[in-house]
Amino acid sequence: MTLAGASATVPDLLRLVALPVFAWAAVRDVRTRRVSSAVWIPLAIVGGGTLVWDGWIARQAGGPAWTYDFLVPAAISLGLVVPIAYLFWWLGGFGGADAKALLVLALLFPTFPEYTVGPWTLPVSGTPIEAFSFTILSNAVLVGLAIPIALAVRNAAAGRVAPVMFVGWPVSWERVAETHGTLLSTPTGVSRTGLDLDALRMYLRWRGLTLAELRDAPDRYRDPATLPDEPNPPTDGAVAAGPDVRSDGGTAGSAAATAATDAQDADRTMAAADDPWGAAAFLDDIEGTAYGTTADELREGLEVLAETETVWISPGAPFLVPVFAGLVIALLYGDLLVGTIV
Known part of the structure; x- marks a missing residue:
């Protein structure tokens, strides 16, 4: 979270450590379908620390910065994204690494970060739901939905038309x-x-x-x-x-x-x-x-x-690839779903 008129906060800068870690995890997921649980522990610690830090900054500011800008998105992130991750893991829709990755994102990105790069302020698009982890998740789902379409196009181009051409x-x-x-x-x-x-x-x-x-x-x-x-x-x-x-x-x-x-x-x-x-x-x-x-x-x-x-x-669904793509899209653009509808 960045308060009005301020540049990127230290917590927001610390959150960028997620980019190389998730990039490595996505490559590992494609090659081996296995990502060690130890990968997520340091990110969870960073996420917990930045969450408390952001809460302290917002509490000092008071007013909407504390309630609307912090408490509401943090509650959505931890109260919605975390249960979704657990539910899909329990139903078998996610692997253990996928669920842990979403849990970490809920801690790391409960609110929208803000970064100034030259004349640009990123992400360029916001959303009525200011829980950034939910934006990452919705982006990942949209990227994931594009994979079956790409498979079908690849198979159709090669003349392979079958009921399983989408998967x-x-x-x-x-x-x-x-x-x-x-x-x-x-x-x-x-x-x-x-x-x-x-x-x-x-x-x-x-x-x-x-x-x-x-x-x-x-x-x-x-x-x-x-x-x-x-x-x-x-x-x-x-x-x-x-x-x-x-x-x-x-x-x-x-x-x-x-x-x-x-x-x-x-x-x-x-x-x-x-x-x-x-x-x-x-x-x-x-x-x-x-x-x-x-x-x-x-x-x-x-x-x-x-x-x-x-x-x-x-090939199955190495979901960490769409998650990484969703994270990058969220940091650069924002919410794909909202941007498509609006």
Whole structure:
């Protein structure tokens, strides 16, 4: 917040530290879909400090500066944006990093900042709702809505017209192991939901298999008798899991030899018809739920990848990218929604 007639306050200048941090987090979200919680702690501390500082400045000024310019937008920021972030995380619409990022923004930008750059005063456009974090959120939503349109245009330009053209694109099977997102191809066509590719990597690492090895002998690996007696750590399914972990199976230097391909486990052999690919055995053995993946989803995804050359995948929604874009737009312009309507 900047009081009438004043230039940018120290709290507003401190808030600019969010720009490089959110830029890094957006790049990290695209590349790995993982952002450490430790990233948000320093920003939350800065946000809490600047919030108190702004409150002290406004309280000293009194009148509308204290009530309308500070208390009202701060109440909207903390009382509306924070619950929205928590609700969408709880419903599964946001990842944990997305929700934490919005919580940090609610602390960092409860009120509209003001910066003078030469003859310009930024942001150039205001809004009746003076909660700046809400402006960032609404900008991020508008940017996020543009992504499906861009995907559809890209697919249509390439002659790829399909029900899932708004949420994904086709890739060769070789690229699946290095890609984050969701497999949309199914044995019967395409679907808007499917196998989480992180869960696929967890399965392949658990078995000590590469996707190429699985494709070379699908009939063999459908049999649960080929499951390893001592499975590898499944990791969390990230593409970049560490220097000793391959993107799609086992550890560096290990391969299908780690599986007990010559095992004669009677129980597993009898279970072959009931548990193709050992999907249920995998989910029972690991800790957690593999991102909510079911045994049937895993089996269907493996059937597709075992034989199909090109599959449809959805890159998912790295929401920190629209959030960063929404932050930049908010600082330079203001509220896109209000600017569009007015």
